[in-house]
Amino acid sequence: MIIVLLFGLMFALMALGLPIALSIGLPAIGLIVTPGVFPESATLAALGQTVVQQLFSGVDSFDLLAVPLFMIAGSIMEVGGISRRLIDFCNSLVGWAPGGLAAAAIVASMIIAGISGSAAADTAAIGAVVIPAMIRQGYPPAFAAAVVAAGGSIGIIIPPSIPMVIFGFMTNISTSQLFAGGMLVGVLLGLSFIIVAVWISWRKGYGERVPFTWSEVAVTGKAAIWSMGAPVVVLGGILSGVVTVTEAAALAVFYALLVGTVINRELAWKDLPALIIKSQVAAGGILFIIAMAKIFGWLLAMQQSARLLDVFVSSLSLPPTGLLLMVMALLLVVGCVMETTAALLLLVPVLALLTPQMMVDPVQFGVLVVVNLAIGMLTPPVGICLFVSCSIAGISLGKISRAVMPLVIVALLDLMVAALWPPLTMWLPTLFYR
Structure with missing residues (x-):
């Protein structure tokens, strides 16, 4: 009864428009201090102390420092001239093909994905440059916005990835292994998007x-070489074991700052305070959701949700593949109606318990969860990449939603490949770490 009431109140508050963090946390806090939920020996003061402890422990992690650092790196990248130089270089390579600029936008998104770890930041950084250029070349605004949104969604699959950092923190799975597992899936998605766009x-x-022309490739390549070096430095440091994920996030900030201020000279020092404040407000929102979700998860655990889930799954009598596909379908639906961080924090503690029954490696499952939620960023009504792109293109959500459907379909096919063919997600983690 408590579990049903908890989820019912949460969805009711979301429907009323309350912020995600409060929609998650307030029902849990309210039920914790409600008389009769816990034994009478648990005083109100003790329960209040428990709430505070859970809030603090929810964000008390060195790994989570990567979240605000990657957010700063993404903000610096957006205004530091990195995205424009990458697009020019990619266009010099593939601009001769039909839909060349669309393909270049996706390739540039894949490169930038190796810097910020945020799909929204990647979409904004590429979209601000390439959407107006595509419209000038005769691409319909809805198609241009859809291509950029699809490319931006790869930002949380190709490492570094803020959702993978959160997943690793919640499940005690190596974030570096999750990063390695997402690389080939991200490349597959990028190639698929390019084929559809072309x-x-x-x-x-x-x-x-x-x-x-080789001369144009040389000129644009020289201008973009420092921008292309960022993913090499960040990912190379993580995969080689030289730096941790959090240290790599700090390295990304330093590298983006160096390129934006000293090399490209498009970022003024006086603009940094505003950039930092903007990025940290967004990061603070993510961390507040994590803290509130910790209370929510603690109450679920106290209500023996794991045992109830195990009983429910056993009653279904599904084979491992059938259970995996059912969980993927659930994640796709949730990704359509819930913000990525909130979906991770609410579902992962429960669904991660099913990996033995699904017979999947926890690293593969983590990658599949993130890919599912990345697809959710391309579907209304809560697709963040769609919102960013259509605001840049000046079109309605309905128009971009129709234009993005072919890209969503091919993304779903890639998700099926990743779910049913484990080497796609497990080859690199096994190569580097096992």
Whole structure:
């Protein structure tokens, strides 16, 4: 009864428009201090102390320092000239093909994904440059926005990834292994998006082709070489074991700051305070959700939710593959209606307990969870990448939602491949760490 009431109150508050953190935390806190939920020996003062302790322990982690650091790196990247130089270089490589600029936007998104770990930041950084350019070349605004949104969603799959940091923190799974597991899946998604974008552009005659010349590749490559070096430094440090994920996040901030202020000279020192404040307000919101979700999860655990879930799953009598596909379907639905961080914090503590029954490695499951939620960023009504792209393009959510559907379909096919073919997610973690 308590579990049903807890989730019912949470969804009711969300429907009323209350912020996600409060929608998660207030029902849990309210039920904890309600007389009769806990034994009478538990005084109100003791329960209040428990709430405070759970709030603090929810964010008391060195690993979570990576979240605000990656947010700063993404903000610096957005205004430091990194994205524009990457797009110019990628366009010099693939601009000769039908839909060349669309393909270049996706390639640039894959490169930038190796810096910030935030899909929204990647979408904004690429979209601010490439969406107006695509519209000038004759691409429909909805298609241009959809391509950029799809490319931005890769930002949480190709490492570094803020959702993977959160997943690793919650499950005590190596974040570095999660990063390695997401790399090939992210590349597969990027290639699939490129194929779809080029095919649609060729069939409908979108865009202009840019003649391929080695001189243009050399010029744009020279301008972008420092921008392309950021993922090499960050990911190379993590995968080689030289730095931890949190240290790599600090390295990303330093590198983005160096490139933006000293090399590209497009970021003024006087602009840094505003950038830091903006990024840390966003990071603070994420950490507040994590703290509130800790209380929510603690109350679920006290109500023996794990045992009830085990009984429910056993009653279904599904084979491991069937159970895995059912969990994937649930995550897809949740990703459509709930913000990524909130979905992670509410579902992972429960669903991670099912990995033995699903017969999947915890690292593979973590990657699959993040891919599911990345697809949710491309679906209304809560697709954050759609919101960022359509605001840049100046179009309605309905128009971009229709244009993004072919990209969502191919992403779902890639998700099936990742779920049913474990080597795609497990080969690199096994190669580097086992």
